[in-house]
Amino acid sequence: MTVALVCVIPAHAGIQNDGNATMQAGGRYAVYIMASRRNGTLYVGVTNNIPVRAHQHRTGSGGEFTRKYGVTRLVWYEFHSDVNEAILREKRIKKWERKWKLELIENFNPEWADLYDVLNS
Secondary structure, eight states, rough: OOOOOOOOGGGTTTTOOOOOOESSTSSSSSEEESSSSTTSSSSEESSSSSSHHHHHHTTTTHHHHHHHHHHHHHEEEEEEEHHHHHHHHHHHHHHSSSHHHHHHOOOOOOTTTTTHHHHHH
């Protein structure tokens, strides 16, 4: 018997794409999620320079939380052209249930690969 897992994310949680978010680097501001490992500790942030910010997390200079919990893998990101939209999206994602964040990552990056190298290729 196969059981399907259904995760419902309310519209007010901020999952809808309003047309301003893009996965291409055309946007200037990035909302991103770093992880310690698959299903590990998560960190949600926003930046105007994701390659630099991800490098800071990877090297331990990104902040006390990420250094303490070994949160060094970039596992999800999206770009926004407006800083206020990016900040709003970050705040909404931070309030999400953990399972919603995990689903967001799984849909974007099923292998939980470190996407840092993708940014620099």
